[in-house]
Amino acid sequence: MDTAAYLIIITVGLLFGSFTNVIIARMPAGESIVSPPSHCPYCHERLKAVDLVPVFSYLFLRGRCRYCQESISLRYPLVEILCALLFIGVYLRWGLTITTISGCIFSVILLAVAFIDIDHGIIPDRLTYPGIIIGLALSFWTLGFLPALYGTLAFGGLMFTVAFISNGGMGGGDVKLAAVIGAFTGITGSAVTLLLACFSGAIFGVIIMAVNKTGRKTPIKFGPFLAVSAYIAFLFADTITLWYLGLF
Ligand SMILES: [Zn+2]
Structure with missing residues (x-):
């Protein structure tokens, strides 16, 4: 197994993990999962692309909203990582x-x-x-x-x-x-x-x-x-x- 394939799967997994967070946050309330664009649940500030990089923006911002400093749940990066791990598991079992x-x-x-x-x-x-x-x-x-x-x-x-x-x-x-x-x-x-x-x-x-x-x-x-x-x-x-x- 080459490293490139793993990197691709981890990246795709993290991105889909981010999407999964949106589903978890919005779907039970009957909200659309595509609009409006992602915003802070506390101050409702619309998040920039740089705030939406899975896991890394959480680490970079030290788990706080850039705008209101409210702490962001650790569950967001955990769901992203979990999704990447699930993708790797599927790939290891079923290949391309x-x-x-x-x-x-x-x-x-x-x-x-x-x-x-x-x-x-x-x-x-x-x-x-x-x-x-x-x-x-x-x-x-x-x-x-x-x-x-x-x-x-x-x-x-x-x-x-x-x-x-x-x-x-x-x-x-x-x-x-x-x-x-x-x-x-x-x-x-x-x-x-x-x-x-x-x-x-x-x-x-x-x-x-x-x-x-x-x-x-x-x-x-x-x-x-x-x-x-x-x-x-x-x-x-x-x-x-x-x-x-x-x-x-
Ligand atoms: Zn905020």
Whole structure:
């Protein structure tokens, strides 16, 4: 692997991470993600191009707005770095293929979903509906259209049934996210995602219950678990399936 390819992927990853921050900040409020141009959330000063260089402008400005000196959340550069790392992971697994492009788009969607769900407890339709369409469209060059369609219908359908039975215990956003995951990863990927998400969600739930001795029932947001699991499934579903079947 040559350095140039890594530099390109890291740069593209950071830029898409910056775009992901815009999605996370604006989409839950129903705002446009293209206009108005980026501004400081405190003083609303419009940011110059030099203020928008991922990670570096944060470091250069020492985490403060150039105009009002208000401190900028460390999460902005972290999301940018995280996005670059996710892109590298996809590239290391899938190389120079359409699957890598698909995986990078999938990563942005999952990253945005996870943080929006953590912040607001919702998963916007404006993220999931395009996600389903993009996943299905790209599937012609990746896992094949029918496997993607079956994944969408099976995982979406399963989660819809769970949401229906649990009567609000699982949100409609999770159902649509499952459909997105099905479109990008197919049946196998969906199965691995569900397994990992339930497993990690259950462990997290037990920890929360142990820490939270008040006995107050706080609903666990399932979106972030689905998102992390889906990314792992996109990379390693086949390996995990073979390992799992080997257990029996
Ligand atoms: Zn400011």
